[in-house]
Amino acid sequence: xxxxxxxxxxxxxxxxxxxxxxxxxxxxxxxxxxxxxxxxxxxxxxxxxxxxxxxxxxxxxxxxxxxxxxxxxxxxxxxxxxxxxxxxxxxxxxxxxxxxxxxxxxxxxxxxxxxxxxxxxxxxxxxxxxxxxxxxxxxxxxxxxxxxxxxxxxxxxxxxxxxxxxxxxxxxxxxxxxxxxxxxxxxxxxxxxxxxxxxxxxxxxxxxxxxxxxxxxxxxxxxxxxxxxxxxxxxxxxxxxxxxxxxxxxxxxxxxxxxxxxxxxxxxxxxxxxxxxxxxxxxxxxxxxxxxxxxxxxxxxxxxxxxxxxxxxxxxxxxxxxxxxxxxx
Amino acid sequence: xxxxxxxxxxxxxxxxxxxxxxxxxxxxxxxxxxxxxxxxxxxxxxxxxxxxxxxxxxxxxxxxxxxxxxxxxxxxxxxxxxxxxxxxxxxxxxxxxxxxxxxxxxxxxxxxxxxxxxxxxxxxxxxxxxxxxxxxxxxxxxxxxxxxxxxxxxxxxxxxxxxxxxxxxxxxxxxxxxxxxxxxxxxxxxxxxxxxxxxxxxxxxxxxxxxxxxxxxxxxxxxxxxxxxxxxxxxxxxxxxxxxxxxxxxxxxxxxxxxxxxxxxxxxxxxxxxxxxxxxxx
Numbered sequence: 001x002x003x004x005x006x007x008x009x010x011x012x013x014x015x016x017x018x019x020x021x022x023x024x025x026x027x028x029x030x031x032x033x034x035x036x037x038x039x040x041x042x043x044x045x046x047x048x049x050x051x052x053x054x055x056x057x058x059x060x061x062x063x064x065x066x067x068x069x070x071x072x073x074x075x076x077x078x079x080x081x082x083x084x085x086x087x088x089x090x091x092x093x094x095x096x097x098x099x100x101x102x103x104x105x106x107x108x109x110x111x112x113x114x115x116x117x118x119x120x121x122x123x124x125x126x127x128x129x130x131x132x133x134x135x136x137x138x139x140x141x142x143x144x145x146x147x148x149x150x151x152x153x154x155x156x157x158x159x160x161x162x163x164x165x166x167x168x169x170x171x172x173x174x175x176x177x178x179x180x181x182x183x184x185x186x187x188x189x190x191x192x193x194x195x196x197x198x199x200x201x202x203x204x205x206x207x208x209x210x211x212x213x214x215x216x217x218x219x220x221x222x223x224x225x226x227x228x229x230x231x232x233x234x235x236x237x238x239x240x241x242x243x244x245x246x247x248x249x250x251x252x253x254x255x256x257x258x259x260x261x262x263x264x265x266x267x268x269x270x271x272x273x274x275x276x277x278x279x280x281x282x283x284x285x286x287x288x289x290x291x292x293x294x295x296x297x298x299x300x301x302x303x304x305x306x307x308x309x310x311x312x313x314x315x316x317x318x319x320x321x322x323x324x325x326x327x328x329x
Numbered sequence: 330x331x332x333x334x335x336x337x338x339x340x341x342x343x344x345x346x347x348x349x350x351x352x353x354x355x356x357x358x359x360x361x362x363x364x365x366x367x368x369x370x371x372x373x374x375x376x377x378x379x380x381x382x383x384x385x386x387x388x389x390x391x392x393x394x395x396x397x398x399x400x401x402x403x404x405x406x407x408x409x410x411x412x413x414x415x416x417x418x419x420x421x422x423x424x425x426x427x428x429x430x431x432x433x434x435x436x437x438x439x440x441x442x443x444x445x446x447x448x449x450x451x452x453x454x455x456x457x458x459x460x461x462x463x464x465x466x467x468x469x470x471x472x473x474x475x476x477x478x479x480x481x482x483x484x485x486x487x488x489x490x491x492x493x494x495x496x497x498x499x500x501x502x503x504x505x506x507x508x509x510x511x512x513x514x515x516x517x518x519x520x521x522x523x524x525x526x527x528x529x530x531x532x533x534x535x536x537x538x539x540x541x542x543x544x545x546x547x548x549x550x551x552x553x554x555x556x557x558x559x560x561x562x563x564x565x566x567x568x569x570x571x572x573x574x575x576x577x578x579x580x581x582x583x584x585x586x587x588x589x590x591x592x593x594x595x596x597x598x599x600x601x602x603x604x605x606x607x608x609x610x611x
Contacts, residue, residue, distance in 0.1 A: 074558075075569050075573065076569060076572045076573055077572075077573060078573045078574065082569075082573035082574075083405070083566075083569050083570055083573065085401070085402055085404075085405035085570060086405075098477055098478060098479060098559045098560070098561070100561075127558075127559070128558045128559065128561075128569075129478075129557060129558040129559060130556060130557060130558040133466075133467075133557065133558065138467075138470075140470035140475050141475070142475070142477075233572060235572045235573075235575070235577075236572075236577075238575070239575065239577050239578075242575070243578070261575070264574075264575040266575060
């Protein structure tokens with residue numbers, strides 16, 4: 001009997017030890033903050049001194065103090081943001097254990113985010129919350145900023161603050177290659193797919209309030225009498241068609257995603273003409289307990305400089321094979 | 330030499346013959362089960378080989394999968410195994426403690442304790458695990474408790490399994506005969522001593538094998554923890570590489586294989602523990 005009790009308590013103990021081992025790892029960022037504090041005076045001098053002495057702590061100062069900026073991005077999309085499965089995590093990284101380092105993730109968004117970190121002189125780390133958690137706001141300070149190809153729209157503006165756009169994406173409709181549809185109007189009465197909580201879904205639902213785009217950037221009317229099929233991400237829409245399912249004839253997503261689908265050899269085709277264009281920007285949580293204004297201004301400054309000196313165009317050419325950083329008229 | 334030939338030639342008794350038949354029967358049964366398993370595995374592999382099989386006039390074509398993608402991402406997806414096991418171990422530890430407390434509460438005669446225990450079990454069993462994981466991730470920050478994705482997941486899994494496992498522990502506790510308690514009281518043990526020295530050791534032996542089963546189930550439910558996006562375990566890794574590279578199916582098949590192999594191993598370990606514990610039966 002005693003043996004049994006020992007066995008059981010050993011099991012529990014072993015698990016607790018394992019759990020305890022896990023704790024320092026997750027608390028590591030807090031621990032690294034302490035040594036960083038010695039560098040803090042030098043680093044925070046410039047921004048903190050010019051800011052009014054508000055009660056809230058300044059996010060820019062906090063980022064400089066801890067030595068890394070935590071950027072959220074959704075690694076479901078190539079070439080915007082996707083995992084680098086061959087990358088190894090550097091041993092001396094300051095990133096929290098549940099965040100990815102620059103070596104483990106790659107893409108256009110990742111490079112744009114890294115440019116912000118470089119401009120601040122800090123390491124850039126990537127948190128990977130699911131997309132609907134990012135767009136919902138109320139991040140509870142779990143990450144600082146989203147650089148994840150997020151479209152500026154009015155409903156998101158209620159919970160998030162946006163930087164200047166860093167690139168623009170036309171939204172298009174792709175249909176199954178063998179479906180025989182050639183124009184947007186011909187899709188009347190059909191079922192179309194979009195990722196859930198995306199602007200594509202809002203457009204399909206003809207919910208212009210949720211889409212929240214200015215009329216000038218909307219180019220086409222929603223086909224009449226369509227059925228909307230929301231799936232977890234746009235990629236499921238494409239894969240569903242590729243696997244031969246017939247739940248819908250096409251899907252709405254960004255032109256870049258459709259191009260990537262085509263490049264991967266998926267049996268789809270792109271319908272001529274954009275339905276609307278999206279302005280994509282970095283986003284901050286309005287409910288953050290830190291004051292985000294100074295970091296937002298810094299991000300605006302970095303993006304504006306990158307637009308001006310052609311760095312963004314270069315990155316765009318590198319990842320998309322074309323320049324999509326120029327504002328559509 | 331002479332000894333050997335003697336035993337070989339000696340006619341077997343009726344009982345020995347019957348026993349031999351029994352052994353042979355069992356051996357044949359096992360061999361047939363093994364063969365059937367091989368055939369089933371073969372069919373499964375063929376189904377995913379993408380090859381065309383013609384049986385009579387009908388042609389079946391298998392599911393096409395990209396083995397190159399699977400080879401390239403094998404190590405990356407396998408890297409999530411450790412995280413999956415770590416979450417499961419931490420959660421099962423929490424679940425065991427909660428289950429034991431809830432089971433003791435269920436046997437309590439103090440109304441608030443009994444109520445607390447039944448309330449917990451009812452609330453947790455009445456809501457989906459997926460929802461609970463998001464609840465701890467999203468709601469607790471409003472109370473000033475900010476849990477990382479990992480801890481929100483472990484808390485949800487532990488609470489959830491604790492509620493289900495409380496039934497196992499309760500059954501274990503009530504399996505100990507009334508006479509045991511009376512005997513312990515008779516030799517002057519306090520109720521706490523009775524519980525610690527007499528009831529619990531016997532109850533635990535009854536409860537440990539089902540806990541193993543729950544643990545095996547938990548390794549698979551731990552996949553839900555990846556939903557918040559912060560826990561980079563098996564499921565998270567396979568869905569992310571699958572989606573980004575348009576190979577959801579391949580990535581999920583790989584995750585399935587890892588989960589299956591892990592389950593086979595754990596089931597084996599579980600059976601060893603079970604035979605060990607059965608040895609104590611008198």
